[in-house]
Amino acid sequence: MCGAKVGGLSLDGVNVAKEAVIQGQVVRGTGDDATPVASAYVRLLDQSGEFTAEVPTSATGHFRFFAGDGQWTLRTLAPKADPVDRLVQAQTGSVAEVLITL
Amino acid sequence: MSRENSLVSTQWVEDNLDTDKVVIIEVDEDTTAYDKGHIKGAIKLDWTTDLQDQVRRDFVNKEQFEALLSSRGVANDDTVVLYGGNNNWFAAYAYWYFKLYGHQDVKLMDGGRKKWELDSRELTDELPQRAATSYTAQEQDRSIRAFRDDVVAAIGTQNLVDVRSPDEYAGRLLAPAHLPQEQSQRAGHIPTSVNVPWSKNANDDGTFKSDEDLQALYNEVGFDEDKDTIALCRIGERSSLTWFVLQELLGKKNVKNYDGSWTEYGSLVGVPIALGDEPGDA
Incomplete structure (x- = not known):
């Protein structure tokens, strides 16, 4: 799984045109x-x-x-790591991809 | 009730994994979470199939609940310890459900599955074997369950606590943001309901805040101690957690959970709805 790519999550079945999707991967x-x-x-x-x-x-x-349109914060919690905050902009009809590094 | 009677820590659970008459039960929104790994000895309840009638929108009845717990090996005098993902949303729902059917000794594990995982405590995929019991449930305790007519009658007269996120309350989102937003019901909230998102009850790691902080939270929104209270959310699970805080941790009287919640209210014909961040008028 080393070096797995961002955006590996399938959007099959998701009506992207009507959703403000925020997705990504924690590494x-x-x-x-x-x-x-x-x-x-x-x-x-x-x-x-x-x-x-x-x-x-x-x-x-x-x-x-x-999500909805606008700015959001992603806060990531994981064992043996400090919480990580990332700002992200979401917009209906688009997919915001975020790579979060602990 | 009090914190001592209704809440146990992850450490307490780890110390009591092999204690006789303690039954640990996982209940998750993601009903496959248990199958990927669970606390040693824990059994699983599936909220969609075990706790819901499979035809009507309602709970399993008394006889079905008795059959369920009997087959899973839960006895009337067992200490039931519930935990789950999503900050114990569905575990709190199950806690309320066990109380609804009169189970005496039931507790939540503070912080739920997330706290257990963040503590790096052990999970297993081994399935426990429990001998069947003969469980007897009580008739539903309607003093803790609200129906739609109770909620309509409570507008402007009782504490209505809407525990959804601010964007759902205001009508900007129709569901928690980890779910798709396309829904059939109208957006908004019940007029005069105050918005106290369930998350304000909890720390980031899912554990409950102190009683002092919790009391201050409800004082801040003008919670009237002399009035009865109804908590609601979208389908009644997050509001179970707030019901737990109000009745079990803070000892408020006459608190009901409205399990129909917004998916029912937002679909009713002719009832008032308020939009925006303010409670609105009766």
């Missing part, structure tokens, strides 16, 4: 040494910092949200 390390993190939790926070949703990452470290 430890960078470049060819990047390893997917399957036991992480990704939280979606709104512009006021309020929790909106949370998902555990898949076996390949992937996650997905169906």
Whole structure:
């Protein structure tokens, strides 16, 4: 699974035109040494910092949200790692891809 | 009730994995989570198939609940410890459900599956074997379950606590953001309901905040101690967690969970709906 690509999550069955999708992958390390993190939790926070949703990452470290238009924060929690915050912009009809490195 | 009677820590669970008469049960929104790994000795309840009637929108009845727990090896005098993913949303729902059918000794594991995983505690794929029991349930305790007419009557007269995220409450989203947004019901909230997102009850690791912080949270939104209370969300699971906080941790009286929640209310013909961030008028 080393160096797994971002965007590996299939969008089959998702009506992308009607959704503001935020998705991506959580990894430890960078470049060819990047390893997917399957036991992480990704939280979606709104512009006021309020929790909106949370998902555990898949076996390949992937996650997905169906958000609304605007700016969001992804907060990632994982064993033996400090929380990581990432800003992301979502827009209906598009897919925002985010690679989160612990 | 109190924190001591209704909540146990992940450490307590680890220390009691082999304790007689303690039954650990996982209940998850993702019903496959258990199959990938669970706490040693834990059994699984599937909220979609085990706890819901498979034809009507309602819970399994008393006899079905008795048959379910009997077949899974849960006895009336067992200490049932519930945990699950998504910050215990569905475990809290199951907790409320066990109370609805009169189980005496039921507890939530603080922080749920996430806290267990973040603690790097062990999960297993071994399936436990439990001998069948003869479980007897009580009639449903309707004092903790609200129906749509109760909710309509509560507009402007009771504490209505909508625990969905601010964007769902305001009508900008129709479902939690890990789910697709296409839904049949209208968006918005029940007029006069206050928005206290369930997440404000919990820390990032899923454990509950202190009683002092929780009390301050509800004081802040003008929670009226002299009125009865109904909690709601989209399908009644997140509001089970708030029901747990209000009734079991803070000891509020006459708190009901509305399991029909927004998927029912937002589909009713002719009921009032408020849009935006303010509660709105009765």
